[in-house]
Amino acid sequence: MKKLTLAALLGLGLVSGQALAAGWTGGDDQQTNPLACDGTPAAAAAMPYDGGAPTNPPDRKGKKITVVDVPKLIGIGYFNATSKGIADAAAELGNVDAKTDGPTKANIDEQITFLDNYITSGVDGILFAANDPVAIAPVLKKALEKGINVVGYDANSTPDARQWFVNQAQFNGIAKALVDSMAAEIGEEGGFAIVTSTFTTPNQARWIAEMSAYAEKCHPKMKWLETVEAQEDNNLSFNQATTLINKYGDELKGIFGMTSVATPASAEAVTQANKCGNIAVVGLATPNAMKPYVEKGCVKSVVLWNPVDLGYAAMQVLRSVADGTLQPGATSVKAGKLGELQVINGSEILLGAPYVFNKDNIGQFDF
């Protein structure tokens, strides 16, 4: 009886697995916009400003403002780094009182509650990284209505719910960087798998969708094998990556790590399986976590923008918005030591090209 049930379940699983094996699992269903294979920048159509505006904000020009930063979650390396950037910028500016607070897990409801509380407590500015672009919109709009300046970074909301969004790198840009790196390491016909956080995490889902589109366009013979979920959990990521290695054997030439947790864990799995050099790990990660693998040569390159810079830029942008120096329609903004940053897509500010860490430069970073 028991065994029959089990067998039936497994059978069911098999069938559903095959049925769904057509596309890449883990991507979202929004429109993709793959870049050209040779890297020619896409002709960016100038878009009008599509961000929102605070209702009757007080004149904050040059005055001391309180700013709260509510990232997706607190307690992970990545948002520690952005938080550090924000604190750095605040210290440099001198007239900002900034702090970071947020939920302990990437939970839309809790994030909304945090934002709501800070709106009530009367902050002047909000920095956020959205767990869900739509879910967060109502509370951000409420902040705008209260005259609070709202700037996003890392993970966007719907544009009208915030003023500006500091985009660390465009989705298609990241996708191209990742897929190109992988192709360079494993060749045009290699098989690879993806370890992501969850299928519902917007950025990851977006990247995977863009990667799929770009790979189809520019590296059509590369073979996507599988996408697995691993939360933001080190050990689970490690286990999942190890299982992938065991399952596909030589068929698996590379693993994409889609989060700053999954990438080092995948590298660890490759290391512990003694497959360094046989299986490439390409992914998004922070340099500190990757140093051991990069220095040992197990991982050649890690793609990431500098999250400290991202936080720094977000804080600078918020200050400019509060001061009124950044107005809708601007094409660039001054961001302290980062210099002039470009405005794209109407109301987004581009941090720059993604940074590629390798054996030579990784030692210089500490975050």
Add this chain to the structure above:
Amino acid sequence: MSASASIAPPGRSAFQRFLSGYGQEIVVFLSIIFLFVVVGAINPRFLSDTNINSIFAGNAYIAVAAIGMSMIIMAGHIDVSVGALIGVIATIAGTLAVNGYPVWIAWLVPIIFSMAVNAGVGALVAYTRIPSIVVTLGMLSILKGGLISATAGAWITNMPAEFMIAQMRPFGIPSAVYFMVALTILASFFIKYTDFGRSIYAVGGNMEAARAAGINPERVVVGVFALHGFFAGVAGILFATQLQVIQSTVPPNLELTVITASVIGGVSILGGTGTVIGSTLAAILFACIGSALIFLNVSAYWLRAVLGLMILATVLADMARRRRAK
């Protein structure tokens, strides 16, 4: 009313005793064998020594934590804070190791800390009679919040190689597997052959009767929690040393996994019954299922649903078996 079942001749054979004592464990064990056979037939790589190694090693820390959890549940209690505690232990261990303390201190101090914390929880449960689920629910909040306050989630890296005990591979087998096996055997032995071990069942089965039999139930409860602290401590060390990086956060849903392992392994949530072998087998079964689903190309979207169905099937099979036994 149980006439037919119980007219057994006095003193049954050792084999009969074995069977009657390990009903659910056998179900779980057979499930593992079944998975190995079926999945192995479909994809022989499932049975490669590396994959078997990773199945056993991957969930070893869960199995170790489930040993302690099983004892807690046998004694009629529960601990929903074990996941948070393991996170805290891993962080303490990693911090000590990175700051140059000898590795044995980095291993031992967190375990002692874990035992002390849980003994405190046990004392609160035993002497104030607050239900353990309430105390540990509170502890979950305290440990989780406290950990984040203390570390701000900074990752711990660059730990010395000799600290990474879970990565050592004596005779080609991950050391976590040795821990899992040794502690399971040791705990079974302890439960079977010591007064304290037997009194866990007694306290879980009937607290007042235990008192009348000369057992001090409060002391047993504190002891069981402290023991659970020991296993959680070892689990935390294995967890911390499995990878080069310690996240210093609370591993998500770990407490549910650990409790599920104990329960699927045959520990009755009502207390008084169960074995630790069952929970270890269940932890291995989970690793098996997780691995098998990937090997069978079960769409990752449906993975959790299949897992839930499997838990349900196991539970219902157990219920049917118990009903038949009656």
Add this chain to the structure above:
Amino acid sequence: MMSARLLRHETILAVLTVIALFVLAMLSDKFFTGENLLNQGRLMSEVGLVALAMTFVIVTGGIDLSVGSILGLTAILLGVFWKYLGLPLPAAIVLAMACGTFAGWVNGWIITRFNVPPLIATLATLALYRGLAEGISEARSVRGYPEWFFFFGQGEVLGVPFQLWILGIATVIAAVILGLTPFGRATYAIGANEVAARFSGIRVNATKLWIYSAAGFLSALAAVIFVSRVTTTRSDMGTGLELDVITGVVLGGTSIFGGRGTIIGTVLGLILIQALKNGLALSGVKGDGTIVVIGLVLIGAILVGALFDRNRGG
């Protein structure tokens, strides 16, 4: 059940809540404002609705860990019915809620039909329902609901958030059912001694089925309000909801062993937690600190209650 003996915990809790409100109001002048309090009511509505049903569940000596997953599943079904099956939104809402209620009924069915302890049964369905939500949605969000739908989660009636009305009405109904009706008496009796209840002609299984179905229904209702409030549907909605709900109910004095507990207590427990979360945040305490405080308050409140009981009861 309404005897003074059992209301003692509620009294302690009420005093504690008043003290907390007072202290928090002293710490931040933004706390004790009508706007903030109403807004907090809005934020606690989903947890509150589920906690009402959870009170019944725990009073019978059971527990339901799957409520968060039912919330997620209902939210997903709502979106899928509307967007992918093309049903009119009102029909999709009703159908999704029916499915959520059914999910609760299935919990009750497993528990009563197969005698599975509730903790285990709902541990399994916790994974199952969440898995169904993920599988059905394939992790895709459903967005773009019509404007009128947002009224449930964002609208106001007479200056009070819509869902707070719902919560208020549901609270009154739940309090009346638990405190004043034969159904409530049966609920307490089952929790205190299920066998004796059965031997007294109480329909134990039917009562439990109703209660678990109600937990499913209120989780589903919470899902609709939640989707309306955040304007989108995701399969991970409601993750961890069960622990928040159980914390509130237990803080409210409901015995985890069954047989005692009140809706008033649950409401007080919820208010205390929400006030602490909000008030401490407004006073500059960070989220992680707040979690620690809530843990301490939970243990402390139950401890004080237990000590009082012992001193008086002997």
Add this chain to the structure above:
Amino acid sequence: MGTAKQTGPSSGGRDRPDATASALPVELRSVSKSFAGIKVVSNVSFDIRPGEVHALMGENGAGKSTLIKIMAGLHQADEGEILVNGKAVKFASPKDAHAAGIATVHQELLLFPELTVAENIFLGQTPKTGAGLIDWATMRRKARDLLNSLDSHDLDIDQKVASLSVGNRQRIEIARALAQDARVLIMDEPTAALAEADVQRLMAIVRNLCARGVAIIYVSHRMPEIFALANRVTVLRDGQHVGTRPVTEVDEAKLVSMMVGRSIDRLYPAKQGTDGDVILELKDVSHNRVVRNVSLALRRGEILGLAGLVGSGRTETALTIFGITPATSGEILIDGKVTPIASPEAARDLGIAYVPEDRGQQGLIKAQTIEENIALANLKRLMRGFFVDARRVTDEAAKAIARFGIRARGPKQVVRQLSGGNQQKVVLGKWLATNPRILIMDEPTRGIDVGAKAEIHLLMRKLAGEGMAILMISSELPEVLGMSDRVLVMSGGTVTAEFTKAEATAEAVGAEMTRTRTPEIAA
């Protein structure tokens, strides 16, 4: 009591009972104990001699249980002292009492269902190997020997206790006491839950123990056992020591009057009125294999006694009539009409009431108040609109308290705090409030003291006189014979004999009960 005074200087607590004749195994001197300011045991002194059966009697609430708990180390006396072998001792815990050679077989058997028979016997003092580990082989062997010495060869020492009968469990408790080398064994109502055959077996065991020099403190309400077993009897009333007499110097009436402070002349009230029509009839009713083709008819105004051993299908038949375990075949007729009864609710609505055998588990919700308990079976009737009418609930309880003479502070007292007899009256009150026509009483006076027992018997008679049909199940043969207008004997799940009042003698019914004795009663 005078004999106890001359305990000379003790030669130490570890002497065997027969070593020094002067050392009494246990002596109590002026022991008192209060709870919450109320003196439950007041100035009680008596002694136990080696090898004697010392009966301890008194109504419920007389202080027997408290006294036992003091001797067992569960409570500590406020005043007075306990001497073991002439040496004053203080028991801080049951462990101390065990060390002093005092063991207790409690009324609620304190066993561990998930441990084996052998383990239950040795829990707390398991045999150890040299390494300090439990020596299972020795433990199993010793358990086997102990049980053999109690003539319990049929018990499987590896079986989990959960599946054993009450009689077997009790033997395990006794074996446990012996394993502790007990020189004094306290038995708290050991026969209360036993079937007649098990009672005989127990009495044999008790005699066997006495012969070995074990002193036994025997608490029981059952007179025949007292006279058959005891050497001396100590009677308590309201916590006071009424007296200690050799059993040869007292008779039943004397003991009763000592216990209740007055004399009760008639134990069983006479029948009033005549029987009416058949109201309940069973035709070949079966439930699985425990109730087999039971046929019986119950008339208005009649008390029908259902006798039989435990496991003979008496209670199971009652459960089937009451809808707990609905009939799987056969017909139940009420007022001559075939009426399927699928649930207790249906049974109640048909006017059937069932006062179950296990008061604590099935009859009452001990944690709730008297009024809550009484209302539970009457919720539909006590409603106003959709709500339970709290005032009528209280009134109903007050009525029951007055009607049945329940000794309680009021309707809002928690049932747990009441004595056994008063608890039983609450159960009765709950069911009589439903205005039943058929009353099934399963062991109506189990564990109830003499006074309350007489009251309940009187009440049953009165109800029958008013036209109620009563089906009584009892393991006490005198009760069956004294109360029933007719007696049915059950065995192996079916009715094997019927006796009229005149035919029903102890010999005839007893013989019928044990005639078709099946081996299964042992398990």
